[in-house]
Amino acid sequence: MMNTHAEATADGFVIVGEDICEKVISRADAFDAVEAVFAAMARGDAYNFPVVREAIGHADALYGFKGGFDRTGLSLGLKAGGYWPGNMARGLTNHQSTVFLFDPDTGRLSALVGGNYLTALRTAASSSVSIAHLAREDSKVLGMVGAGHQSTFQLRAAVEQRDFEKVVAWNPHPEMLPRLGAVAEELGLAFEAVSPEDLGAQADVIITITSAFEPLIMADWIRPGTHIACMGTDTKGKQEVDPALFSRATVFADEVAQSISIGEAQHAVGQGVIAESDITPVGAVINGTHGGRGSDEEITLFDGTGVGLQDLAVAAVAARLAREQGLVTPVTF
Known part of the structure; x- marks a missing residue:
C-alpha cells in the first residue's frame, strides 16, 4: 500500500x-x-x-x-x-x-x-512560540519595534500568548505607526507611540521586526525580566539590537548555526561578546531538555533568523x- x-x-x-x-x-x-x-x-x-x-x-x-x-x-x-x-x-x-x-x-x-x-504568518508564529516558552507569565506590556508589513502579523500572534494590556511601539518612520495602533484598538489594547528608550522602560516583551543594519535598541534600555524576540535580521550585515545585550541575556535561536552566520547573533559572536556555545536552540526548551527562563529577573533573547x-x-x-x-x-x- x-x-x-x-x-x-x-x-x-x-x-x-x-x-x-x-x-x-x-x-x-x-x-x-x-x-x-x-x-x-x-x-x-x-x-x-x-x-x-x-x-x-x-x-x-x-x-x-x-x-x-x-x-x-x-x-x-x-x-x-x-x-x-x-x-x-x-x-x-x-x-x-x-x-x-x-x-x-x-x-x-x-x-x-x-x-x-x-x-509573514510563520515569522509571527516563530516569535509567538518564543513568547509562549520564554516570556514571563505576568507580561502585560508588548513593545513593537517596526511597523512594516509583518508587524501586524507579529502583534496578532503575540497577544494570543500572554494577557497583554498595552502595546508600545516605535518605528524609524513614525507615519507608519497608525496601522499598528488600529490593530491594537481592534484587539482591545491600549496603544502608545514612544521613543525607543521609553519602549525598553515599559515593555515586558519586545519584538523587533525591521530591515535595519544598525542597532535600534541599546542594552541599557532593557529591564530585567524582559523577553526580546529579534525577528528582522536574516542576512549578513543586518542588525537590530546592541550586541552588548547578548552579554545580559540568556540567548536562544531557531537554529544556532544560522543565528551566528546571518542572524542577530552574528555581531555579538563576531565581537566576542558571547560564543556559539552560549546559544540554545529554542526547540530544547520545547522538548524539555532545557529549562528555559530561570527567573523573573532573567532577560531572555530569541534570535529568529527564519529557517526553511x-x-x-x-x-x-x-x-x-x-x-x-x-x-x-x-x-x-
Whole structure:
C-alpha cells in the first residue's frame, strides 16, 4: 500500500495560491507547525540545507533559497524568493516567495504554495512560540519595534500568548505607526507611540521586526525580566539590537548555526561578546531538555533568523487543508 504522501502526489501536484493560503491556515495552525518543527530540529529529526542568499544586482533585490527535510513531519522542499525594497511603491509586498514541496518517498513535486502570506504568518508564529516558552507569565506590556508589513502579523500572534494590556511601539518612520495602533484598538489594547528608550522602560516583551543594519535598541534600555524576540535580521550585515545585550541575556535561536552566520547573533559572536556555545536552540526548551527562563529577573533573547523548515511546515499544512477542503485541483506534467 502506498503511504499518504505517495497517494497525495499520485494524481499530480497542487497549486495553492496566496488567496487559498489566507483561507485555510490559521495562526494556531502555524504556531503548532512551527513549534513542532523547532522541536524536531532540536532532536536531530529535521535539518535545514545551507542557505543561498545573494544581492542580484538588479532592483536592489536580495534573492535566495531555503530548504530542508523533516523526518518527523515528512516535509521536504525549498522556498525560493527574496526582498524587493521597491515593491511597496508598486502596491506589492517587499517579500516575494514560493514554496516547493516534494514527496520524500518518490521525489515527485507535491505542491507549489504561495509564500508571501505564509512567510509573514510563520515569522509571527516563530516569535509567538518564543513568547509562549520564554516570556514571563505576568507580561502585560508588548513593545513593537517596526511597523512594516509583518508587524501586524507579529502583534496578532503575540497577544494570543500572554494577557497583554498595552502595546508600545516605535518605528524609524513614525507615519507608519497608525496601522499598528488600529490593530491594537481592534484587539482591545491600549496603544502608545514612544521613543525607543521609553519602549525598553515599559515593555515586558519586545519584538523587533525591521530591515535595519544598525542597532535600534541599546542594552541599557532593557529591564530585567524582559523577553526580546529579534525577528528582522536574516542576512549578513543586518542588525537590530546592541550586541552588548547578548552579554545580559540568556540567548536562544531557531537554529544556532544560522543565528551566528546571518542572524542577530552574528555581531555579538563576531565581537566576542558571547560564543556559539552560549546559544540554545529554542526547540530544547520545547522538548524539555532545557529549562528555559530561570527567573523573573532573567532577560531572555530569541534570535529568529527564519529557517526553511518553518516555511515547509506551514506550507505543508496549507497544502493539506486545501486538498481536504477541495479548493485545489491536482495538476500533472
